[in-house]
Amino acid sequence: xxxxxxxxxxxxxxxxxxxxxxxxxxxxxxxxxxxxxxxxxxxxxxxxxxxxxxxxxxxxxxxxxxxxxxxxxxxxxxxxxxxxxxxxxxxxxxxxxxxxxxxxxxxxxxxxxxxxxxxxxxxxxxxxxxxxxxxxxxxxxxxxxxxxxxxxxxxxxxxxxxxxxxxxxxxxxxxxxxxxxxxxxxxxxxxxxxxxxxxxxxxxxxxxxxxxxxxxxxxxxxxxxxxxxxxxxxxxxxxxxxxxxxxxxxxxxxxxxxxxxxxxxxxxxxxxxxxxxxxxxxxxxxxxxxxxxxxxxxxxxxxxxxxxxxxxxxxxxxxxxxxxxxxxx
Amino acid sequence: xxxxxxxxxxxxxxxxxxxxxxxxxxxxxxxxxxxxxxxxxxxxxxxxxxxxxxxxxxxxxxxxxxxxxxxxxxxxxxxxxxxxxxxxxxxxxxxxxxxxxxxxxxxxxxxxxxxxxxxxxxxxxxxxxxxxxxxxxxxxxxxxxxxxxxxxxxxxxxxxxxxxxxxxxxxxxxxxxxxxxxxxxxxxxxxxxxxxxxxxxxxxxxxxxxxxxxxxxxxxxxxxxxxxxxxxxxxxxxxxxxxxxxxxxxxxxxxxxxxxxxxxxxxxxxxxxxxxxxxxxxxxxxxxxxxxxxxxxxxxxxxxxxxxxxxxxxxxxxxxxxxxxxxxxxxxxxxxxxxxxxxxxxxxxxxxxxxxxxxxxxxxxxxxxxxxxx
Numbered sequence: 001x002x003x004x005x006x007x008x009x010x011x012x013x014x015x016x017x018x019x020x021x022x023x024x025x026x027x028x029x030x031x032x033x034x035x036x037x038x039x040x041x042x043x044x045x046x047x048x049x050x051x052x053x054x055x056x057x058x059x060x061x062x063x064x065x066x067x068x069x070x071x072x073x074x075x076x077x078x079x080x081x082x083x084x085x086x087x088x089x090x091x092x093x094x095x096x097x098x099x100x101x102x103x104x105x106x107x108x109x110x111x112x113x114x115x116x117x118x119x120x121x122x123x124x125x126x127x128x129x130x131x132x133x134x135x136x137x138x139x140x141x142x143x144x145x146x147x148x149x150x151x152x153x154x155x156x157x158x159x160x161x162x163x164x165x166x167x168x169x170x171x172x173x174x175x176x177x178x179x180x181x182x183x184x185x186x187x188x189x190x191x192x193x194x195x196x197x198x199x200x201x202x203x204x205x206x207x208x209x210x211x212x213x214x215x216x217x218x219x220x221x222x223x224x225x226x227x228x229x230x231x232x233x234x235x236x237x238x239x240x241x242x243x244x245x246x247x248x249x250x251x252x253x254x255x256x257x258x259x260x261x262x263x264x265x266x267x268x269x270x271x272x273x274x275x276x277x278x279x280x281x282x283x284x285x286x287x288x289x290x291x292x293x294x295x296x297x298x299x300x301x302x303x304x305x306x307x308x309x310x311x312x313x314x315x316x317x318x319x320x321x322x323x324x325x326x327x328x329x
Numbered sequence: 330x331x332x333x334x335x336x337x338x339x340x341x342x343x344x345x346x347x348x349x350x351x352x353x354x355x356x357x358x359x360x361x362x363x364x365x366x367x368x369x370x371x372x373x374x375x376x377x378x379x380x381x382x383x384x385x386x387x388x389x390x391x392x393x394x395x396x397x398x399x400x401x402x403x404x405x406x407x408x409x410x411x412x413x414x415x416x417x418x419x420x421x422x423x424x425x426x427x428x429x430x431x432x433x434x435x436x437x438x439x440x441x442x443x444x445x446x447x448x449x450x451x452x453x454x455x456x457x458x459x460x461x462x463x464x465x466x467x468x469x470x471x472x473x474x475x476x477x478x479x480x481x482x483x484x485x486x487x488x489x490x491x492x493x494x495x496x497x498x499x500x501x502x503x504x505x506x507x508x509x510x511x512x513x514x515x516x517x518x519x520x521x522x523x524x525x526x527x528x529x530x531x532x533x534x535x536x537x538x539x540x541x542x543x544x545x546x547x548x549x550x551x552x553x554x555x556x557x558x559x560x561x562x563x564x565x566x567x568x569x570x571x572x573x574x575x576x577x578x579x580x581x582x583x584x585x586x587x588x589x590x591x592x593x594x595x596x597x598x599x600x601x602x603x604x605x606x607x608x609x610x611x612x613x614x615x616x617x618x619x620x621x622x623x624x625x626x627x628x629x630x631x632x633x634x635x636x637x638x639x640x641x642x643x644x645x646x647x648x649x650x651x652x653x654x655x656x657x658x659x660x661x662x663x664x665x666x667x668x669x670x671x672x673x674x675x676x677x678x679x680x681x682x683x684x685x686x687x688x689x690x691x692x693x694x695x696x697x698x699x700x701x702x703x
Contacts, residue, residue, distance in 0.1 A: 020539055024543060143690060146686075147633070147683055147686040147687035147690050148683050149633075149637050149682060149683075151640065151644060151660065152679045155676070155679055158664060158669055159669050159676070162669045163670065267641075282550055283550065286550045294550075302543065
């Protein structure tokens with residue numbers, strides 16, 4: 001029953017995703033393309049470049065064609081998996097994006113992991129010892145981290161790095177350190193990963209912590225917990241095996257949403273901390289009016305949003321048997 | 330910054346349906362509800378008031394440069410002179426550049442300059458309506474006197490306090506105004522969908538879902554790229570308002586739809602229909618007052634992300650531009666490594682952003698707790 005429900009959900013989402021992505025891509029292409037000027041406008045101010053050269057380049061990039069034709073051309077090659085060539089970096093967009101996607105994933109994966117490691121035990125403990133100093137402290141810290149935007153956190157992290165010299169200031173690895181699997185290289189990338197990970201994960205951890213605490217408090221009030229206690233189970237078993245497992249359900253869903261919101265969250269952090277990921281790429285593309293790259297990023301971000309929402313729903317379905325029955329009915 | 334779908338949404342939704350669990354969700358550090366509400370309201374009131382009166386409170390105009398004193402640290406206010414005598418009227422000393430490379434300053438203790446309150450100085454505009462040249466505080470001696478920079482100066486010798494307050498006029502207002510616009514659209518559409526149901530309902534909600542599945546910040550960046558970069562500050566602000574409304578209406582519409590649909594089933598609505606009231610009257614006069622508290626709470630919870638969206642855009646250089654100021658452009662100046670290392674007072678916008686977000690959170694959370702109690 002579960003398998004068929006999942007398959008039906010997958011099929012429906014897949015069918016829905018096609019028009020959604022089409023609408024998004026057409027909309028963003030129209031908006032970006034409708035603006036006056038293009039990637040070559042800046043060259044017109046340059047006296048050393050002849051007008052004919054610019055005209056030839058425009059023709060080469062099809063920038064002189066009407067918007068609809070350009071969208072058609074873009075869509076045709078996009079469907080074949082070719083997102084065009086970056087106008088500023090002269091590299092295929094797919095290559096550019098895939099090389100940077102790895103960095104963004106590295107950062108967000110470690111951030112999510114850290115957030116869970118901090119939030120789950122602390123949230124559960126806060127719920128069990130409600131009103132104790134640990135509950136108050138974690139609650140206050142959560143409020144503070146929820147109220148500290150990543151932009152501010154990232155700048156504070158830079159401040160820390162600059163003032164103490166304990167951490168590298170931005171970037172993914174030190175100059176001269178090779179990108180291989182040697183111990184020195186790994187240690188260096190780990191060292192560079194610490195601050196951005198902290199910045200990315202603190203606001204997440206705050207959300208998870210509150211969610212965990214709230215879920216635990218609700219579950220601990222449930223009848224089956226009273227039953228478990230009445231059976232004579234140790235408090236430890238009751239809390240960990242019975243309560244925590246059920247309190248985790250809503251959090252599992254959050255994992256999907258974290259993927260969905262991943263790109264939006266990384267734009268600022270990557271820009272401030274000079275982390276060569278997708279977010280930084282997007283900002284540079286906006287500044288350089290690099291339409292192919294921008295379209296690629298928008299497409300990637302929308303796809304991740306759809307996938308994230310799908311994962312959230314799938315996990316929810318797997319974790320909560322009640323939903324399964326609703327879905328089949 | 331994460332506009333659009335908020336991670337804790339499924340939880341909230343469930344709470345609304347079952348009507349319980351919100352109390353357990355009460356997240357804030359156990360401040361009594363009324364106290365955290367008052368704290369949030371007071372902070373916001375002070376921030377908005379001080380920002381709007383920025384021209385009066387800051388001694389100088391936010392664009393006035395004083396090239397002789399770049400990166401001047403906050404001016405120290407003295408009560409005791411060199412001999413240790415106490416003066417009731419505070420005074421300052423003239424700064425003397427001792428390290429032209431890193432901009433180190435020393436005080437020239439030979440002559441004190443007393444402060445005066447309610448003085449005439451540079452003219453400024455208040456609320457964009459009046460022009461005035463009265464300032465809360467200044468230094469005696471007029472033009473020749475040293476300048477009073479309570480939060481120091483930036484690289485062009487501009488007063489950081491003045492820029493912070495003026496930036497607040499943009500950063501505190503553009504985001505919430507965009508959210509307000511999103512509310513106007515979202516609540517109207519959501520109310521229609523929730524009241525009438527049917528095809529209209531499913532169409533509107535489908536549109537809302539598509540909007541919400543858009544990656545907000547990436548889309549905002551893309552939209553912003555669509556417009557030329559060299560436009561007036563007013564145009565940029567208007568542009569950002571439109572973008573925020575276009576991205577933000579969907580979540581509001583969904584919330585309003587759910588609330589209106591729930592009220593629609595209540596007896597008092599049936600009674601109003603029986604008395605022959607028109608739909609517009611029922612929605613505006615009967616239903617809206619009843620769903621106002623959750624809408625207001627949601628506004629307070631959403632406001633920080635909209636404020637931050639403006640700050641992020643300006644920070645990335647695609648929002649408000651120099652020489653105009655927003656907390657985003659101020660932070661962009663502060664993130665320079667040599668500034669971070671040497672001129673800590675440039676970080677004050679970061680503190681203000683934090684406090685503003687904190688105040689809105691306190692307000693929003695006390696709101697949801699209040700509703701849970703009812």
